[in-house]
Amino acid sequence: MRQKSLEEELESRLKQDVLAAFKRAETLKKPDPAELFTDVYAEEPWNIREQRDRTAARIYIGTGMTIILNCV
Numbered sequence: 001m002r003q004k005s006l007e008e009e010l011e012s013r014l015k016q017d018v019l020a021a022f023k024r025a026e027t028l029k030k031p032d033p034a035e036l037f038t039d040v041y042a043e044e045p046w047n048i049r050e051q052r053d054r055t056a057a058r059i060y061i062g063t064g065m066t067i068i069l070n071c072v
Contacts, residue, residue: 037044037052044052 036055037048041048
């Protein structure tokens with residue numbers, strides 16, 4: 001096989017793999033946006049706490065205009 005054919009075959013296979021992964025991920029339950037900052041650090045650093053507090057009022061969920069005001 002020519003090098004170009006191998007590259008095209010690999011690209012096609014990888015594209016199929018990525019699309020399959022996206023399709024599967026779209027079926028998974030979406031995490032609660034309030035958990036964005038809770039599962040990374042054992043102890044939350046001060047700068048992350050400030051970022052969480054600034055971000056909390058800007059997170060919109062669902063199709064409505066629900067705003068998370070307290071992400072504790």
